[in-house]
Each structure stands twice: as C-alpha cells, then as structure tokens.
Amino acid sequence: MSKKLFFIFVLALWLLILGFGLKISAESDWQDKVVFCDVGEGDGILITSKKQKSIVIDGGPDNSILFCLGKNLPWSERRIDLLVISHPDSDHTRGAIEVLKRYKVLKILFSGALSDTQIFQELLTALEEEVKEGALIEEAVLGKTFDLENLKISVLLPKESFWQKKPNRDHQAMVVVLLKINNSLALFSGDLEKPEAEELVSNSQLPKVSLLKVPHHGSKNSLATNFYQALSPQIAVISVGKNNRYNHPHKEVLEYLTHQNIKLFRTDIQGTINCLPVNFSWHCQAEGDKF
C-alpha cells in the first residue's frame, strides 16, 4: 500500500516537473502570426504575438476553433487577451461562446447591437458569466483602439454606437477591425456587405493593407470594388466551408480577386491558413506547409 502511494507520489512529481519543462518550452511557441482557422462555414481567427498576447476574432459555427487554439497557442495558455465578436450570427458566435466557456477572456469587444436570435441570448448569458469572472466588455465603435504590446487593434466600423439598439439591417452593426502587428497591416471585415463597405470607403481614410479577410465568405453581396481598390491588398483570405449550401465564395468575387492579382487563400481548399508579418507585408501558407 505504502509502496503504491510512494509510486503515485513519485509519478505525480515527475509529471509536475515534466509539465513545468513543457511549459518552459511552450513559451518559446509564441510568435507573431495570424491564423485563419478552418472552422467550416464561418470565421474563426487567432492572432498571437511574441510578447505572449492573443486575440481571437469570431469563433466559427461550432467548437472547431478550440482545436485551432489548442494547436496554435502554447498548451498551458488558458487566457485570451481580447475577443472580438464581429456580429452575433451563429457562424461567427457559436465557437466564440465555446471560447468564453473554456478560456479566461480578459476583454471582449462587440457592438452591443440587439438581436432576436437564440444565439444572441446564449452569447449574452456567456458574456454575463465571463464578466462575473472579471472580463471587461468594450463597445466597438469607430476610434476605439487596443494596444497589446506589439499588437494594435483599431475599430473602423461601426461608425455610430449601436449599444442596446437594434440595427435596421442585418449586418449594419458589423465590427470591422484593423490590425497592426509590427509594421504589417491586416483588415478583418466580418460579414461586411456592400452598403457598409462603400460607406467605410467614402467616409474615412482607409489605409493600404497587405492582408484582407474577404468580407462575408466571398458572397456576391459583399463585393464592393472601391473597397478593394481603397485597401489594395496583396493577399486575401476567404474563410469558408467546403461544399457550403450558400455556394460561397461567389464566382464574381473570385474572378475579381484574380483579375486584381490578389493572392488568394481559401480555408475550404487549403484548410487552416497561417500568416506571418514580414517587412510591412505578410507571408501566408496553409497549415502543414513549412515557412
């Protein structure tokens, strides 16, 4: 009996030492990168930095993002510095709720716009729980910025406050954010549609970005040519599910991107896409391909 207890104690101690050893080695896993997780038909993006900061933008339609986080965050990391929820559609929010349940999220950025959907009620419940655990909820509105060491996030949309208001159109209160990591810029456009995209172009000085998350999974309604012209991205990523019932991405969007010589990555074809910031630009590759 005592021998067995001693054995268990030694094994536990060994595991503890092994765990600490693995943690120390895991800390070197932090790197500056943007990961477009293959979450099926939806968006789920992880941004990490060498300074041990992490941002998640949307969570996809199910819990697939958890595997992406498990793979791309150091294993002992149970904290997310900022969670951005672009809008409360289930293909962006369901996985975000799972992230809220599993990780300690320090700040949550969302528009606060009201919705009648079931998923919105579930999101509110999850947010309430997270606030009890000490999370801060920040309203997403033009001008708001977050400085996480070398990661800088600025909100470009919505322009006006939708806090506790119901938008007239479905995607009117879309949260669009600009990321600056070292000197490289990327724009995350959620399910931005043509009217809002055109409004964004006409009302503000959009910076040139080298990496763009194509709006609304490449739907036809999202194609605003002046939006692409203003941003002039070199690389575009479409986060979309294989054989999805909406036939995303639309042929016209694909043709336009090809015509503009924008290098295209698709999660339905290439799976998870990793992008590293390199000299004011980005270097993207499918997961599994070595940089």
Add this chain to the structure above:
Amino acid sequence: MFKNFSSYLLIIALLSGLYFPTFFADPISNSIYYPKPLLGGLGFGFFLVGIFTFRNLLGKLKPLILFSLGLLFTTIYNLNLPPFLEAGQRIQLEGWVYDSKEENNSTLLLVKEKELGRKILVILPRKNLLVGKNLAISGKTIMPSARFFRLIKSEGLRGVVLADSWQELGKSYFYFIFWLREKTINKIANLLPEPEASLAAGTLVGKEAIFDKNLKMQINKVGLSHIVAVSGYNFIIISNIVVALLKEFFGYLPSLFLSLPFILFYASLAGFSGAVKRAFIFVLLIILGKIQFRNPPALYLLLVCLLFAGILNPFMFLSDFSFLLSALATLGILSLGSWLKEKLQSSLPIPQFFVKTIAETFSASLFVAPITTFLFGQKFFLGLLINLLVVPLVPMIMLFTSLALLISLLLPHFASLGTFIAFPLPRLLLKIITIANQF
C-alpha cells in the same frame, strides 16, 4: 454473511418488482400494457438467481429452469414494449432528461417518460438544458429521419417528438450525478487544451469526444477507440483502487463489496448509456460472483450479459458496433487471454503486470480484428503494438486527471498545477497516435 446471497437477490428483485403498479394505460393509444417493471424485475431476479446457483452448465437442472423463466419474462417484457409512436400525433409528456446533444440550431434530448417509462427523442430549438431535469413537453410526433435510425435502435427509443413548448418541473433524483458529470467535463475543458481535454474526459467519464474527423479516423485506425469510452476496464480500475485503499482496514471481500457503490456512482457519472450499462452489469456480476467465494465461470457470465442486453434491445446485435467490439474483446480476454497468460508466465521472465497486459491486449485485438479491419481499415499488428503501449496509460490518465480536478477544486488559485499534472499523458497518447498513423 453472503452465503445466502442469491436468496436475498431474489427477494430484492421480487420486492422491487412488486413496488411498481400492476398495470397502466397508454394515454395515446388507450391500450393497456403489462407491468413492465414487474416483469423486468422478475426476469432480472431470475437471471441473477440462475447465475448464482449455477455450478455446472450440464449438471443441474434447477438453474436452467430459472434461467429459462428469466428469459421468458424478459421476452414478454420486450414484446410488450409500447409500439413506436406514429407520426403526426399531438403529444404531452412528462419525463426526465437522461442525455442531450447539441446539433446546429437544435438540442436533442433523450427523455425517459415518467408514466410509461418509454425513451423518447425530443427535438427542441437550441437550449442549454442540463441533463437530469424533469420536463413537461408538448409537441408533435414526427417520422424520424435516417440520421436518427442508429440512435433509435441502440437506445431503444419509442418515438421522436418535435417540441413546441416545454416547461422545467424541477430536478430528478439523478440531477446531482449529471450536474457533477457536467462540472467534471467543464473543469477538464478549463484545465486542458483540445484535443487533450476530450481525450482526458473521454477516458475518465466516457464523454463523447468532440475530436475533429481526422483525429477520430486516426484513433480508429490504430485501434484505440476503446480508450475514449467507458468500458469494463474502467470499472475494474475503480474497483481495484477502492479495494487497494480499503482492504487493510476491512479485508478483501468486504472491500470488494464496498467498491460496488463506487462503481455504481462511476457508472452514473459516465452517463449510464447502453455501453456503460452493459459493462456495469458484467463487472457487477463478476464482483458479486467473487463475493460468493466463487470464481464465476466468466464465459458464462459474458453469455448471460449478452443475452440480457440482447433481449432488452435486440437491435444492439445488428446496429451497435461498439457493443459487438466490447463483446468480442471480452470474449478474447476470457478465452485466449487466460490461456496465453499462463503460457507466457511460465516461459517469460517478465513481471506479471506486463504478462497480463500483453496477453489481454493481444487476445482482445485478435478477436476484434475482423471487424476493425473491415470498418476502419485498421492494421492488426500496428494496432496490437500501439495498444500494448497505450493500455497501461489509461489508469494513469484517469488517476492524474482526477488529481488535477481535485487540485483545481480545492485550490483554485493553483489550478494551473493541475494542468501540468494532467497534460503530459494525454499529449503523449496523441503523439503515439500521430506517429503510429505515419506507418
């Protein structure tokens, strides 16, 4: 104390049978059914008596008569199950939720009806309902779609209801266990990243793993799907731990007896699904047999267990592959395994633990090989080798995940300590799976 154990069992079975009302009416079809719990109780009682008075399959007639009686009663029980609910009827029912699954925008609830004891699949708009609660549900019966057929057969469901309204009526008697199961799974999910969390939860409480398709395929291909499900092996581990802790204070047999509530609690924690019930019954029979100061003929016990499970739900033989796999693996361990263990022990100078692991893993792998090769394209020798490496890890994963849970509950500020203890072994397991899949 236990000399007349079989008589006590018969009395308990009869009393529990008589406790239930003698007949009842189905409010939907207005038919009167036989008292299923009474027949079921009697049937099970006779089964147990048959087993515990059994000495020689051909030698004595009495146990065979009892066994036949058990078979007869249980068959009547099965024949008298209410028919599958026809589609298009409005229905109101009360029952408790014994399992739930979230699927896109719906929640699928497995509800055990209060009045008739039928198991019904209820489909609701997505709702976070904790399993173990009592519900009043109103809705319409529907024709089940093909994706539910396997669930209907393996769970023995009597209908599918699309609910339009429901009301919580409080907690069932089992609520605490389901609450604890949910808490355990959530805590593991908070401690570990995916897929290590699913692997640990699957090993500890048989939580249906949420692995992505690729990993699921890899696990099946190397013959490790049994690792993430609760089987008889888990119950034996629990029983062994309890006996090891208590035998110095109470002696071996009383400790074995005292391990029964622990394995019952563990079975409840594991969700009491069909597979868990089968494993539980089998281990229960073995332990009760040992308490009787007898080594029960294990093959006979397996036969009884299979018969009992099959009579209650004959579809299991046809549709439930996990049932077939666990039956074949057990058969392999009991037949070839025991013989091989003796042979190896006399010829190889290695510790008993390794001899046991090698003999049992080899025989179980050999017996399930025809099915796993056909279903998952598993390579036999690779599966065998990987199982030999992985099987000894299972009790350690269970132990250290439990330890991590304990630390995070008692010392929440040191929860990360739990992560360090619980993480390495599931990660090692995943590494083995990944490497094995490269061959």
